[in-house]
Amino acid sequence: MVRKLKVAVSGLGRMGARHARHFLERTPRAELVAACDPDPKARAWAKxxxxxxxxxxxxxxxxMLRHPGLEAVVVSGITSEHAPQTSRAIEKDLHVLCEKPLSTDIATCxxxxxxxxxxxHLKVLCGFSRRFDASYRDAWNQIDAGDIGRATVIRSQTCDKYRDDDYFVQYAKHSGGIFVDANVHDIDLTLWYFGQDSIVKSVSAFGVVARYPGLKxxxxVDNGIAVVxxxxxxxxxxxxxxxxxxxxxxxxxVIGTHGKxxxxxxxANNLVEMHEPNGIRREIAQTYYxxxxxxxxxxxxxxxxxVLDNTKLPFKLTGAVQAVKIGAAMTKSLRTGKKIDFDELGNEIEEVQKARL
Amino acid sequence: MVRKLKVAVSGLGRMGARHARHFLERTPRAELVAACDPDPKARAWAKxxxxxxxxxxxxxxxxMLRHPGLEAVVVSGITSEHAPQTSRAIEKDLHVLCEKPLSTDIATCxxxxxxxxxxxHLKVLCGFSRRFDASYRDAWNQIDAGDIGRATVIRSQTCDKYRDDDYFVQYAKHSGGIFVDANVHDIDLTLWYFGQDSIVKSVSAFGVVARYPGLKxxxxVDNGIAVVxxxxxxxxxxxxxxxxxxxxxxxxxVIGTHGKxxxxxxxANNLVEMHEPNGIRREIAQTYYxxxxxxxxxxxxxxxxxVLDNTKLPFKLTGAVQAVKIGAAMTKSLRTGKKIDFDELGNEIEEVQKARL
Amino acid sequence: MVRKLKVAVSGLGRMGARHARHFLERTPRAELVAACDPDPKARAWAKxxxxxxxxxxxxxxxxMLRHPGLEAVVVSGITSEHAPQTSRAIEKDLHVLCEKPLSTDIATCxxxxxxxxxxxHLKVLCGFSRRFDASYRDAWNQIDAGDIGRATVIRSQTCDKYRDDDYFVQYAKHSGGIFVDANVHDIDLTLWYFGQDSIVKSVSAFGVVARYPGLKxxxxVDNGIAVVxxxxxxxxxxxxxxxxxxxxxxxxxVIGTHGKxxxxxxxANNLVEMHEPNGIRREIAQTYYxxxxxxxxxxxxxxxxxVLDNTKLPFKLTGAVQAVKIGAAMTKSLRTGKKIDFDELGNEIEEVQKARL
Amino acid sequence: MVRKLKVAVSGLGRMGARHARHFLERTPRAELVAACDPDPKARAWAKxxxxxxxxxxxxxxxxMLRHPGLEAVVVSGITSEHAPQTSRAIEKDLHVLCEKPLSTDIATCxxxxxxxxxxxHLKVLCGFSRRFDASYRDAWNQIDAGDIGRATVIRSQTCDKYRDDDYFVQYAKHSGGIFVDANVHDIDLTLWYFGQDSIVKSVSAFGVVARYPGLKxxxxVDNGIAVVxxxxxxxxxxxxxxxxxxxxxxxxxVIGTHGKxxxxxxxANNLVEMHEPNGIRREIAQTYYxxxxxxxxxxxxxxxxxVLDNTKLPFKLTGAVQAVKIGAAMTKSLRTGKKIDFDELGNEIEEVQKARL
Incomplete structure (x- = not known):
């Protein structure tokens, strides 16, 4: 009989419950042996x-980490627990798939x-989901094959559907801000397509609050723009x-010197178009998921x-630090109204100068 | 000074008035010297x-034909006048641009x-407007260049926006039916893309009345399907x-052996897309014009x-007869419920057999 | 512990192997307990x-039918075995998911x-895959909700990518012809959208051989058109x-009286568009799968x-007979060059008349 | 007889020759009475x-300004002549349509x-062509009607096709840089959609040279990004x-609080799509024109x-100054690597401070 990976999921909120189901139902080589959540409601669902x-x-x-035979853990609870739980799992010699971001704090990352x-010997993966998307992978393969020449300019956006409640305001308490929460995906894509060793030279960020005054x-902000x-x-x-x-x-x-x-x-959400009295309409995805x-x-x-085959993960954990570092610089730029400059080693110049004094 | 062509327009209904304006305002080498219409309202507009x-x-x-120096006439009145007016203009040695169809009757055509x-020496053109459309011409150039191999199957449709009045019913009195009125454009395109000398082998037509019972x-019909x-x-x-x-x-x-x-x-009517709570919407052209x-x-x-340069017209007048012949066979097939077969000379087999008796 | 359905797959060719993997890896409530194929190569793959x-x-x-505890069988071998195997499985009191068509012969169906x-008490399903496609279902929901009024005209096509080998010719030996093999999906959709009890009035079919002379x-044919x-x-x-x-x-x-x-x-195959010197390009799905x-x-x-919940299947088995009946009439029409008429009970008029004599 | 406006065109280069033809052939209420160019080649074409x-x-x-009866002039020569010629025409009491930009220098504007x-009493228009484009106007009408709520974020780009020669390098000598030359259109659109009286708060610009080292x-630069x-x-x-x-x-x-x-x-250049062995392809416009x-x-x-009807022009001349001012600030930001801040009156803060000293 084939061996199945014994996996546990920590955190059964919206995304964690999905991870649990993915391992339970849609990952044939894995077995969901355990799950945990401090919230009784989440545990009731799990039961x-x-x-x-x-x-x-x-x-x-x-x-849960002491569950017999456990081999790997998915860390998917609140952001502030990502780093500590990942660290403790590593300590216990377990493989980890941790939701992004590792932390909103660079040193912690x-x-x-x-x-x-x-x-x-452990596989530790930070879950930048777009890296696993067929379209982004197709793009990567074309870039890697040289089809567009040298990738020179990237434009990328992560934009959520408006919600008529205070979800985004509540969420902002712990999210680290829109750049670290949302654009971190776009930053990660950039590091993928430009090369994981790309060194940031400057970060400038801007934003407005247009619909959710509570964010202030x-x-x-509820609309952010950044240039790196x-x-x-x-x-x-x-x-x-x-x-x-x-x-x-x-x-x-992705704009290259020889193609885009x-x-x-x-x-579009699916392949249906509706022809109606006021035109042609199509629906689109409502959520990130x-x-x-x-x-x-x-x-x-x-x-x-x-994990099972002891092969390489598709990307390195270090990228996750770099992405958060750039995202945090955006937040700083937004709040100070200043452009943040970095030296050729990627160190923030102002910080370097402070350190020298 | 450059010579301008002296043109007159006959029939100042919806389409005739447009032709008049096109020659007046958007045809720099022509001069609209005369226009006529038996209807006082149309003449009031013209005045x-x-x-x-x-x-x-x-x-x-x-x-109007005796207008001094007149060189060319646009025939754009009611369909039943297309053929007689065109003939009289030809008789007077005038060039003619006649709206389609020449007639709904093949012998008259x-x-x-x-x-x-x-x-x-006269230029006589039947106005199949799509022959002058940039996209259809682009397609033609690609077909002509062999880009899709041998054009083998054509699908084409002419579909009007629903109108909440009895226009289509009134119009049906004289239009010759939906196949001769609307699909005649598609037939003409077929003769263009398959070759003007294509010989029809069979015609089958079908239809339903779904919104305008008055058509019966x-x-x-208000929805027609035909196979040729x-x-x-x-x-x-x-x-x-x-x-x-x-x-x-x-x-x-246009489906060819090596491409489509x-x-x-x-x-789409223009380049704007609207992102709205129920999806993405675009508007489309409302009318044929x-x-x-x-x-x-x-x-x-x-x-x-x-006319001015005495060069060839982009297509021959004979095609207009062929298109009406096929359109009329569709109408016959629709009404009899029978497939109409033609011999290798393009003669309707049943008619040939009748003639023999 | 939850109960899993014990399933077997018969026929491990291209599509059968996929069915096997779907039940093995992507159907969490099922267990693939058995599989069979007379071909040693297929069995080697299975091993x-x-x-x-x-x-x-x-x-x-x-x-295989005697496999202990077996509850359901997927019949996915050659078309000629669909009906006999399905019948034998039914006899053994097993649920069946049979690939389409049940048979190319109506009486057998x-x-x-x-x-x-x-x-x-048995669930017997004929696998019209499009019935399970999210876009077709979205369309159905809108039709069912009355969004487009009365569905009046359907246009539908099933078109394969050209292959530079003799696959389609070999396949034609047993496929029942392009209408029964390919358009049967479109007919089934029609019965879904127009209503399962729609009664055919006439069938007309046409075709050409353009790339594969061996089909004759x-x-x-390699290009077929049909009107029903x-x-x-x-x-x-x-x-x-x-x-x-x-x-x-x-x-x-799907064209309704009030929308389309x-x-x-x-x-499009995915969400990537390539901007290249000769324009913008996207790739599309290469195969039906x-x-x-x-x-x-x-x-x-x-x-x-x-099966597990003893709930209704999404559609009835009888539709599969109706679809094949219409497909077979298309083949007959293609070969005879005649329109096939049916009476208001859906009986072929010519056959009824023959029967009367 | 109707009165026609007597127009002259100055500068018969690529764009000037087009203006001349537009007034000659496609502006029925105007008459192209005169044209001038210091270059003998351009005059040979005009003859x-x-x-x-x-x-x-x-x-x-x-x-040319003394041409009898002349009423209006189109200024379309080299950029450095835009302002002087426009001024002299105004002095002579002539209406002016001046190509954008009035000047690359704000004081001159x-x-x-x-x-x-x-x-x-004179009509003086700076030719921001997109203001006359049907799609941009449709967008404006929707914004003006409140369909998207308050326009909050605008993304806009002006991107030319790569040319395998040194045209862009030669052009850069006098163009004022990519922001003033190309993005000035996007800035003008922004002022249109956000309101002509919008006051700039900051300008940040970035750029790289990827294909044309001669630009340095x-x-x-050959790729520019700016945030305003x-x-x-x-x-x-x-x-x-x-x-x-x-x-x-x-x-x-254009992203509004209630729609986009x-x-x-x-x-897409036209309505044709090509289905080819490597996918579906469409061509796009090759040039701005x-x-x-x-x-x-x-x-x-x-x-x-x-001019003829003495009605308002669709937009004010003052916007042209504002657009150049923002464009020039972009160039300054690009070259200094600094964000340019403006006070609530739209005055550059650093300049205000300098002036105070």
Missing amino acids: QCLEPYGTVIYEDFDE QRVVDAAKQKP QYGD EFWGGRIAYYFSSRMMMAGQTDTTE LMINASP DRFEQAFVTESNEFTAA | QCLEPYGTVIYEDFDE QRVVDAAKQKP QYGD EFWGGRIAYYFSSRMMMAGQTDTTE LMINASP DRFEQAFVTESNEFTAA | QCLEPYGTVIYEDFDE QRVVDAAKQKP QYGD EFWGGRIAYYFSSRMMMAGQTDTTE LMINASP DRFEQAFVTESNEFTAA | QCLEPYGTVIYEDFDE QRVVDAAKQKP QYGD EFWGGRIAYYFSSRMMMAGQTDTTE LMINASP DRFEQAFVTESNEFTAA
């Missing part, structure tokens, strides 16, 4: 939906990366928004395969 | 809109063609409708140039 | 890819339906082709759920 | 193409505006490029009508 399939439900994360480096108390220059003549520019009316609108454009790739320039569901499933499967 | 620019307004067509043949009294086989292994199939909700929807597909061309597969306005202007200019 | 997961591999279908009727020996009238004022028209250069091109259009739905009017993979997975899951 | 229609050809601009203010000597904040919570961000492979790619996005408009999100030809013709006609 109904996971337990019948043999998954053991825990309240406590550390207790770096500590996780350092911990992972100590145990090179957290220094956050990289050493070596490359630029990326980003947009993020919480007020798209039609739905989730994540578009990326557009990803999702004309969003609507758009990237299949990518999340691919993520579960590839993480599982990398 | 206001054309006369100030020097156009002389007539009530009577034959009187043929007589006009015969009259034109007697005066080879005229033996007409040509000798030599080619087939065309057509759709026409009077009940499109979004607007005018004229799509053509789509013309207007995704209709909305879609083909520029083609009509090109038609005026090319007709003018062909 | 490598299925056996390690606990699937028992058989050479003989009837032997009918016998399977009759057998299934004898055992109403089997009375088949239904009693009650509805028409469907179809296209099928084996020579699309870009890829699989399956488009459907287009499904897959602008095919590329286009409908997710639909097949949904089919496996819904069949499984219907 | 062949314009003179036969009655246009008098001049070598000297000021001589302002002097022209001041001169025009002295003669309020002129302080120019406006007081009152609005932001625009721009892209310009000289290296698009597929063709001219000018896209604009996309203009030209899916560029390909994309905006009809807008230029509308511009000629509306300018003519405004």
Whole structure:
């Protein structure tokens, strides 16, 4: 009989519950042996939906880590627990798939990366879901094949559908701000397409509050724009928004010296178009998950395969630190109204100068 | 000074008034010297809109033909006058641009063609507007260049926006039926793309009345489908409708042995897309003229140039007879419920057999 | 622990192997307990890819039917075995998911339906994959909600990518012809959207051989067109082709009295567009499976759920007979060059008359 | 007889020759009475193409201004002559349609505006062609109708097709840089959609040289990005490029609090799509003129009508100064690597501070 990877999921909120189901139902080489959540409601759901399939439900994360035979953990709870839980799992010699971001704090991110480096036999993956999306991969293959020459300018956006409640305001308390929460995906894509070793030269960010005044108390905005220059003549520019009316609108454009790739320039939820008295209409994905569901499933499967077969993960953990670093610089630029400059080693010049004094 | 062609327009209804304006304002090498219409309302419009620019307004067509220096006539009145007026203009040695169809009766069409043949120095053009459309021409150039191999199957449709009045019913009295009125454009395109000398092998037509019960009294339908086989292994199939909700929807597909061309597969009125709470929407052309306005202007200019420079017209008058012949066979097939077969000379087999008896 | 459905797959050719994997890996409530194929190569594949997961591999279908605890069978071998195997499985009191068509012969189809009727506790499904496709379902929901008024005209096509080998010619030996093989999907959609009890009034079919002369020996064509009238004022028209250069091109259009739905009017394989020196390019699905993979997975899951929960299948088995009957009439019309008429009970008039004599 | 406006065109280079033809052939209420160019080659063209229609050809601009009965002048020569010629024409009491930009120098722009203010009976128009484009106007009408709520974020780009010669380098000598030359259109659109009285708060610009190293000597780039904040919570961000492979790619996005408009999100040159072995392809406009030809013709006609009927021009001349001011700030930001801040009166803060010292 084939061996199946014994996996546990920590955190059964919206995204965590999905991860659980992906490992339970759509990852044939894995077995969901355990799940945990401190919230009784989440555990009640798990008892109904996971337990019948043999998954053991825990309240406590550390207790779950002691589940017999456990090999890998998915860390998917609140952001502030990402780093500590990942670190403790690594300590216990477990493979980890951690939701992005590792942390909204760069030093914390770096500590996780350092911990992972100590145990090179472990697979530790930060879940940048777009890396597993078929369209983004197709684009990467074309870039890698040289089809568009040298990738020079990237435009990328992560834009959520407007919600008529205070979800985004509540969320802003812990999200790290729109750049770290939303554009971090676009930054990660940039590092993928420009090269993981690209060194940031400057970060400038801008934003407005147009629909959710409550964001102001957290220094956050509902529409953000940022420009990132990289050493070596490359630029990326980003947009993020919480007020798209039609739905989730994540578009990326990679402009090379000899061609251009557009990803999702004309969003559509499926293949149906409606011809109506006022024109032709199509619906689009309503949520991030609507758009990237299949990518999340691919993520579960590839993480599982990398562990079982001891093969390379599709990308390195260090990129996750770099992405958060750039996202945090955006937040700083937004709040100070200043452009943040970096030296050719990628160190923030102002910080370097401060350190010298 | 350059010479300008002295043109007159007969019939100042909806389409005639447009032809008049095209020659007046958008055909630099022509001069609209005269216009006529038996209807006082139409003449009142002409007195206001054309006369100030020097156009002389007539009530009577034959009187207009005697306008000093007149060189060319646009015949654009009611369909039953197309053939007689064209013939009389030819008789007077005038060039003619006649709106389609020459007639809904094949013998009448043929007589006009015969009259034109007697005066080879005259330019006589039947106004199949799509022949002047940039997209259809682009398709033609690619077909002609061999880009799609041998054009084998054509799908083409002419579909009008639904109107909440009895226009289509009134119109059906004289239009010759939906196949002769609407699909005649598609048939003409077929003869263009398959070759003007294509010989029809069979005609089958079908239809339903779904929105305009009044059409039944005229033996007409508001949704028609027809299939035409040509000798030599080619087939065309057509759709026409009077009940499109979004607007005018004229799509053509040319399937060759080595490629395919789509013309207007995704209709749009302009380049704007609206992102709204229920999706992404675009508007489309509302009328045939909305879609083909520029083609009509090109038609005026090319007709003018062909006369002034004594160059060839872009296509032969004989095709107009062939298109009506096929359209009329569709109507016959629709009404009899029978497939109409033709021999290798393009003669209707049943008629040939009758003639033999 | 939850109960899983014990399923076996018969026939491990291209499509059968996919069914096996879908039940093995992507149908969480099912367990692939057995698989069979008379071909040693297919069994070798199964031994490598299925056996390690606990699937028992058989050479003989009837032997497999005796697999302990077996509850359901997927019949996916050669078309001529669809009906006999389905019948034998029914006899053994097993649920069946049979690939389309049940048979290319109507009487045979009918016998399977009759057998299934004898055992109403069994779920017997004929795999019309498009019924499980998200876009076709979205269209259905809108039609069902009355959004387009009365569905009046359907255009639908099933068009394969051209292959530079003799696959289509070899395939034609047993496929029943392009109408029964390809357009049967479009006919089934028509019965879904117009209503399962729609009664055919006439069938007319046409075709040419443009790329595969070898098809002629089997009375088949590589481009087919058909028109089907239904009693009650509805028409469907179809296209099928084996020579699309870009890829699989399956488009459907449902024209209602108050709106229109287009499904897959602008095919695309993913969300990437390439901007290149000669324009903007996108790739499309290469095969039927590329286009409908997710639909097949949904089919496996819904069949499984219907059996386990004893709920209704999404559509009735009788439709499969009706679809083949119409497809067979198309083939007859193509070969005789005649329109086939049916009376208001859906009986072929000529046959009724013959029977009377 | 109707009165026609007597117009002259100054400068018969690429764009000037087009203006001449538009007034000659496609502006029925105007008469092209004169044209001038210091270059003998341009005059030779004019003698062949314009003179036969009655246009008098001049070598000297000021001589042309004395042409009997002249009422209006189109200023279309080299950029450095835009302001002086416009001023002299105004002095001679002539209406002026001046190509954009009035000047690359703000003070010079302002002097022209001041001169025009002295003669309020004259129509003086700066030719921002997109203001006359049907799609941009449709967007404006929707914004003006409140369909998208408050326009909050604008993304707009002006991107030229790559040219395999040194045209862009030569052009950079006098163009004022990519922001003033290309993005000035996007800035003008922003002022239109956000309101002509929008006050700039900050300007940040970035750029790289990827294909044309020769641009560096002129302080120019071939890919530019800029962000402009406006007081009152609005932001625009721009892209310009000289290296698009597929063709001219000018896209604009207007994001409002309650909806979004996309203009030209899916560029296409016409309505034809080619299905080829490697996918579906469409061609796009190759040049700015390909994309905006009809807008230029509308511009000629509306300018003519405004003069003849003494009606308002569609937009004010002052906007042209504002657009150049923002464009020049972009160039400054690009070259200094600094964000340029403005006070609530729109004065550059650093300049205000300098002035105070």
